[in-house]
Amino acid sequence: MAAIVFYFHVHQPYRIKPYGLFSIGEDRSYFDGHNIDRLNNRKILQKVAGKCYLPVNGILLELLKKIDDFKVSFSISGVVLDQFSEFAPEVLDSFRALAATGKVEFLSETYYHSLAFLYSRDEFARQVEKHRKKIKELFGYETKAFRNTELIYNNEVAAEAERLGFDTILAEGVERYLGWKSPNFVYRPKGTKKIKLLLKNYKLSDDIAFRFSERSWSEWPLTSEKYAQWINAINGNGYLVNLFMDYETFGEHQWEDTGIFDFMRALPFELKKHPDNTFMTVSEAAESFPPQDEIDMPDLTSWADLERDLSAWLSNAMQQNAAYSLFDLEKKVINSGDDGLIEDWRRLTTSDHFYYMCTKWFADGDVHKYFSPNESPYEAYVHYMNVLHDMRQRVYDIKEPNLTRSTAHE
Amino acid sequence: MACYGLARGLAAAGVKIGFALPRRLGVEIPFLQLLEHELQDVEVTAINSLMASYMGVAEYNALRVTGRAERMRIYGNSLLDEAMRYGEMAAEWSRSQPHDIIHAHDWMTFPAGMRAKEVSGKPLVTHVHATEYDRTGGSVNSDIADIEYEGLNKADRVIAVSEYTKNIVRQYYGIAAEKIHVVHNGVNFDEFSPMQIRQIFPNDKIVLYVGRLTLQKGVDYFVRAAEKVLAAEPKTIFLVVGSGDMERRLIMEAAFRGIGHRIIFAGFLTGEKLRMCYQMADVFVMPSVSEPYGLVALEAIAAGVPVIISKQSGVAETLSSVLKVDFWDIDRIAQMIIEVLEYPNLAAEMVAAAKLEAAQMTWESAAYKTLAVYRQLI
Numbered sequence: 001m002a003a004i005v006f007y008f009h010v011h012q013p014y015r016i017k018p019y020g021l022f023s024i025g026e027d028r029s030y031f032d033g034h035n036i037d038r039l040n041n042r043k044i045l046q047k048v049a050g051k052c053y054l055p056v057n058g059i060l061l062e063l064l065k066k067i068d069d070f071k072v073s074f075s076i077s078g079v080v081l082d083q084f085s086e087f088a089p090e091v092l093d094s095f096r097a098l099a100a101t102g103k104v105e106f107l108s109e110t111y112y113h114s115l116a117f118l119y120s121r122d123e124f125a126r127q128v129e130k131h132r133k134k135i136k137e138l139f140g141y142e143t144k145a146f147r148n149t150e151l152i153y154n155n156e157v158a159a160e161a162e163r164l165g166f167d168t169i170l171a172e173g174v175e176r177y178l179g180w181k182s183p184n185f186v187y188r189p190k191g192t193k194k195i196k197l198l199l200k201n202y203k204l205s206d207d208i209a210f211r212f213s214e215r216s217w218s219e220w221p222l223t224s225e226k227y228a229q230w231i232n233a234i235n236g237n238g239y240l241v242n243l244f245m246d247y248e249t250f251g252e253h254q255w256e257d258t259g260i261f262d263f264m265r266a267l268p269f270e271l272k273k274h275p276d277n278t279f280m281t282v283s284e285a286a287e288s289f290p291p292q293d294e295i296d297m298p299d300l301t302s303w304a305d306l307e308r309d310l311s312a313w314l315s316n317a318m319q320q321n322a323a324y325s326l327f328d329l330e331k332k333v334i335n336s337g338d339d340g341l342i343e344d345w346r347r348l349t350t351s352d353h354f355y356y357m358c359t360k361w362f363a364d365g366d367v368h369k370y371f372s373p374n375e376s377p378y379e380a381y382v383h384y385m386n387v388l389h390d391m392r393q394r395v396y397d398i399k400e401p402n403l404t405r406s407t408a409h410e
Numbered sequence: 411m412a413c414y415g416l417a418r419g420l421a422a423a424g425v426k427i428g429f430a431l432p433r434r435l436g437v438e439i440p441f442l443q444l445l446e447h448e449l450q451d452v453e454v455t456a457i458n459s460l461m462a463s464y465m466g467v468a469e470y471n472a473l474r475v476t477g478r479a480e481r482m483r484i485y486g487n488s489l490l491d492e493a494m495r496y497g498e499m500a501a502e503w504s505r506s507q508p509h510d511i512i513h514a515h516d517w518m519t520f521p522a523g524m525r526a527k528e529v530s531g532k533p534l535v536t537h538v539h540a541t542e543y544d545r546t547g548g549s550v551n552s553d554i555a556d557i558e559y560e561g562l563n564k565a566d567r568v569i570a571v572s573e574y575t576k577n578i579v580r581q582y583y584g585i586a587a588e589k590i591h592v593v594h595n596g597v598n599f600d601e602f603s604p605m606q607i608r609q610i611f612p613n614d615k616i617v618l619y620v621g622r623l624t625l626q627k628g629v630d631y632f633v634r635a636a637e638k639v640l641a642a643e644p645k646t647i648f649l650v651v652g653s654g655d656m657e658r659r660l661i662m663e664a665a666f667r668g669i670g671h672r673i674i675f676a677g678f679l680t681g682e683k684l685r686m687c688y689q690m691a692d693v694f695v696m697p698s699v700s701e702p703y704g705l706v707a708l709e710a711i712a713a714g715v716p717v718i719i720s721k722q723s724g725v726a727e728t729l730s731s732v733l734k735v736d737f738w739d740i741d742r743i744a745q746m747i748i749e750v751l752e753y754p755n756l757a758a759e760m761v762a763a764a765k766l767e768a769a770q771m772t773w774e775s776a777a778y779k780t781l782a783v784y785r786q787l788i
Contacts, residue, residue: 020676020677021610021649021674021676021677021687022610022683022686024610024611025608025609025610025611025612026608026610316662316665317662317663317665317666317670318661318662318665318670320665321664321665321666321668321670321671322665322670324668325670325671328671359662376658378657378658378661378662381661381665381670382661382674382675385670385671385674386674388671389611389647389671389674393611393612393613396612396613
């Protein structure tokens with residue numbers, strides 16, 4: 001039999017507005033770029049809510065009601081949840097309606113969709129905990145599975161997730177580490193005792209996420225019948241099919257007029273035509289099958305770009321300098337006890353800011369350009385660094401009154 | 411900027427000036443009499459062109475191809491063609507302007523000056539603010555250098571903005587020393603005089619660079635010196651004001667050297683914002699590779715900022731109370747920056763003395779020297 005695991009990732013960053021020299025020390029609303037459409041977080045969120053979140057949640061709700069064993073899993077970043085509350089509370093309600101079916105799993109991740117794992121294990125753990133609480137508060141759901149930002153993964157990430165109490169972790173099915181192994185089984189990460197690893201079937205996932213509307217693709221147009229056949233073919237060659245993708249695939253990356261909604265509406269019914277097919281959530285799949293083998297991924301991988309490594313966020317000097325400068329402030333910010341400052345700093349840990357600074361100009365450059373709200377990676381970097389200057393002064397401002405007080409006592 | 415100051419000085423001295431300014435107009439408008447400008451007693455006529463002062467070939471090409479098809483039709487195929495086309499239009503315009511002297515500033519307007527001279531037979535003065543040699547550090551565009559060579563040779567007199575530039579004109583363009591007159595630029599002191607501002611970086615010392623981000627300006631030496639200064643003075647901010655073809659490379663280099671969090675790229679600024687940058691600065695550095703004059707150094711002095719300037723600059727001839735350094739000597743530049751930051755007495759002394767020197771550098775005196783050149787010709 002083949003268990004089909006639909007896992008969707010929902011995320012929007014708090015984009016930084018154009019932030020020049022003269023904003024430093026004066027303007028602390030880094031994320032309210034309401035004058036420029038491509039940096040207006042409210043507008044973007046409401047647009048994506050209308051094009052994707054609301055209609056696709058509607059489609060899934062219907063499928064969950066109509067098909068007994070249909071199930072899906074979500075990871076929803078804390079920063080997008082906050083933006084739902086602020087800009088489009090109806091989206092939260094529609095996710096709650098999905099949760100109420102009892103057939104939806106929510107996964108843990110870093111609240112800020114951040115690169116914290118790479119720079120600070122303490123901050124990483126704090127952000128994971130904050131996200132866990134948020135999911136519990138909003139959906140009454142206790143998370144059991146973990147996905148790191150952009151499926152950034154290696155043996156250490158798995159060990160850390162195990163240490164934090166998770167039973168399952170997700171990763172990209174990167175061929176250079178799988179070798180002959182198939183992503184259609186459950187595995188055990190090297191160096192762990194009980195956590196299980198689910199690997200994205202990136203061929204089948206990307207057929208939907210990236211190639212669905214590509215007219216130059218030999219399989220275009222992709223019908224639900226054809227796609228279901230590809231999945232049926234896995235029966236006998238694996239236990240599960242992990243279809244992991246950005247939720248924004250539906251309606252935002254692939255627009256409604258490509259037929260993606262109808263495809264998704266029909267696909268589960270098409271899959272059910274084969275008697276051996278079933279649907280599982282991430283944790284059900286992990287519980288249902290024993291680990292087939294150990295997977296050793298010593299180096300960091302991710303689900304981004306052709307390289308499936310960290311190069312989308314940390315390949316050039318600007319990205320590395322920005323990340324270093326950010327985490328250089330961590331202790332002072334966290335110790336400040338200033339909630340506003342801590343929140344602003346954490347929003348800057350979001351991986352998207354580093355993605356906007358990427359200068360890889362070959363094949364993936366196009367994708368980066370499409371997803372970047374900035375004029376250029378250089379501009380993204382300059383504005384980001386200016387915001388850090390302002391933040392550095394806020395840290396100073398907090399420290400100074402304490403100093404005067406202590407000298408006054410002497 | 412310099413043309414503006416000089417024109418105002420000349421007008422004040424009673425010279426009647428008709429200015430033919432390249433400027434982008436609507437596609438159907440060849441000429442436009444500009445009524446709203448700040449130059450009293452000067453007539454300014456815009457001639458439709460995409461050229462702008464200090465424009466490079468790549469910049470022109472980018473400007474010409476972006477946008478509408480008319481632009482491709484009207485304007486020259488290349489910056490060079492455009493300078494020729496502008497020259498024809500300016501010469502045509504000059505027929506309606508009674509005049510005694512033709513004064514052309516830098517290579518882009520040399521063809522216009524030469525054509526106007528053919529039309530009216532009046533004497534031509536070519537004014538050198540920067541040569542192709544300065545702009546490129548020696549690897550010249552030969553077409554542009556040819557235009558400069560022809561313009562300088564056909565001119566009846568050449569005005570150079572410094573002895574430094576006079577030497578370049580002599581040495582590289584073979585112009586006789588007797589034909590070249592040095593007229594130093596002035597500075598409008600009031601425009602940059604100290605004022606109360608918000609200190610954007612209350613906890614840091616500020617080292618300022620102002621200028622185009624090009625090879626000629628040596629801004630890459632500024633970034634490299636910054637790295638050395640920061641090793642000794644970590645609480646320092648390096649402020650880079652300006653834009654240019656090296657901008658992206660510099661941003662990446664600052665990040666690469668791990669000092670991106672200490673260098674701020676503020677972009678191109680003018681007016682009040684530029685003035686504020688001068689006010690913020692604790693020291694100003696002009697590391698030009700080849701700088702015919704270097705007005706920014708005088709602006710910094712007017713704002714009360716101690717300055718470190720390249721020896722390879724015209725303004726270095728006129729100032730003694732500044733620190734002078736070879737642009738390539740990064741260690742020395744860094745050392746000087748640290749000295750000025752560490753010794754406020756030195757800084758104060760430098761500013762007080764430099765102000766006295768710079769106060770002599772007025773546009774009035776530049777205008778009188780220019781008039782003296784005119785008088786030799788008419």
